[in-house]
Amino acid sequence: MPRRSGARSRAGTNDPAGAVIELRPGVPDLSSFPRTLWAAALRRALATAPNSALDYAEPAGLPVLREAVAGYLARTRGVRAEPEAVVITAGFTSGLSLLGRALHRRGARTIATENPGLVRHRDVLRAAELTVVPLAVGPSGAEPGDAVGQAALLTPAHQHPTGVVLAPRSRYRFIDWARRNNAYLVEDDYDGEFRYDQRPVGAMQALDPERIVYAGSTSKSLAPGVRLGWMIVPAPLRRDLAAEIFDAGAAVSVLDQLAMADLILRGDYDRHIRRMRLVYRRRRRQLASSIGVPLRGIAAGMHALLPLASATGEQRLIAEGRRRGLALTGLHGNGYWHEPEGQSAALILGYAAPPAHSWPAALSLLTQLVQQSAAELVQNRGPDGVTVGL
Ligand SMILES: Cc1ncc(COP(=O)(O)O)c(C=O)c1O
Known part of the structure; x- marks a missing residue:
């Protein structure tokens, strides 16, 4: 989740004794960014790229990276894409903004x-x-019966923020809806690479590459500051999307593109993701066993949901967490709901964010906080020990 304030310490001081550990959802451990690998990739890119590579590039991205991304996504996510379908973006949000404009240009409202x-x-x-209209999310993910208009944005692999997977039946129903309505589905695969309990469910895009725009980002796999991602775009949308990128001057730095291609083609990107997957899997297990109350959502990604009984309880826990040195994020108070009135509350625990040296302290502070807040927790648990129904 984007940071809104730069505050990192209590009372806005730089006093390390008052430091706050952030459990920000959707953020990787920034201290694990592969600096050496990136520097080496950049150095190789600079040493080998001809001068002509430094010119204005195609808005959709450099062919070498588009090809590398097509291969990587086919291999790791089962995405069906020829390199011409790949559009390099400055991250998911930028891509979504430009895609939204391209859809509007084509008549979507x-x-x-x-x-x-x-x-x-x-x-x-x-x-x-x-x-923008709401799609209700239940235990099987977004509800296809709610789809209206000319497009739907989905997080099928790991719904953000509830952590559920979009059920196979719902995937087919969304595709059927898109085909019947000449609509597009946008698949935000924001942490598709990070599944801990089994092999990741493949990308939905493979079920209908003509109706689904697949979108990925390096914000979780590398770092959000890199601002690099990709979209796999059905042929009829490509020209309009490239025109939006060109008009907005939103093409990505060629040096970053060359370095990224190098990282993928040498296998370093896969190796880094595999390494981080182990780190986050271990953290998630430690979190689940340490706090002693069921978390909601599959074992995947960078956050888990701790359902709470009320929005006031959410505020109380966040305030108490801050007093103890933890920055926590609530489901109710952060704009996740289209209309928050009457909607449920939770803590969205971003366990990937703390650097390794802060993680033990974060875990222990959080465990104490949760164990001393029984009154704020949701009591109704499903038969498998997983809290059901948001
Ligand atoms: C649901 C979701 N999608 C996508 C992203 C990635 O966005 P971006 O690539 O713009 O950083 C995030 C990042 O927090 C996210 O939470």
């Missing part, structure tokens, strides 16, 4: 987005002059 979902995504779609 309404897009459905998950409820709850990231408010930032609704904002950029509204800025693209699209009306």
Whole structure:
């Protein structure tokens, strides 16, 4: 989730004794960024690229990276894409904004987005002059019966923020809806690479590459500051999307593109992801066993949901967490719901964010906080020990 304030310490001081450990959802451990690998990739790119590579590049991205990404996604996510379908973006949000404009250019006026979902995504779609309508999210993911308009934005592999997977039946129903309505589905595969309990469910895009725009980002696999991602785009949308990138001057730095291609082609990107997957899997297990109350959502990604009984309880826990040195994020108070009234509350625990040296302290502070807050927790648990129904 984007950071809104730079505050990192209590009372706005730089006093390390007052430091706050952030459990920000959707953020990787920034201290694990592969600096050496990136520097080496950049050095190789600079040493080998001809001068002509430094010219204005194609808005859709450098052929070498588009080819590398097509191969990587086919191999790791089962995506069906020829290199011409790949569009390099400055991250998911930028790609979504430009895609929204391209869809509008082609006559779209309404897009459905998950409820709850990231408010930032609704904002950029509204800025693209699209009306945003809610898709309810249940235990099987977004509800296809709610789809209206000319597009729907989905997080099938790991719904953000509830952590459920979009059921196979729902995937087919969304595709059927898109085909019947000449609509597009946007698959935000924001942490598809990070599944811990089994092999990741493949990308939905493979079920219908003509109706699904697949979108990936390096914000979780490398770092959000890199601002690099990709979209796999059905042929009829490609020209309009490239035109939006060109008009916005939103093409990505060629040096970053060359370095990224190098990282993928040498296998270093896969190796880094595999390494981080082990780190986050271990953290998630430690979190689940340490706090002693069931978390919601599959074992995947960078966050888990701790359902709470009320929005006031959420505020109380966040305030108490801050007093103890933890920055926590609530489901109710952060714009995830299209309309928050009457909707449920939770803590969205971003366990990937703390650097390794802070993780033990984060875990222990969180465990104490949760164990001393029984009154705020949701009591109704499903038969498998997983809290059901948001
Ligand atoms: C649901 C979701 N999708 C996508 C992203 C990645 O966005 P970006 O690539 O713009 O950083 C995030 C990042 O937090 C996210 O939470």
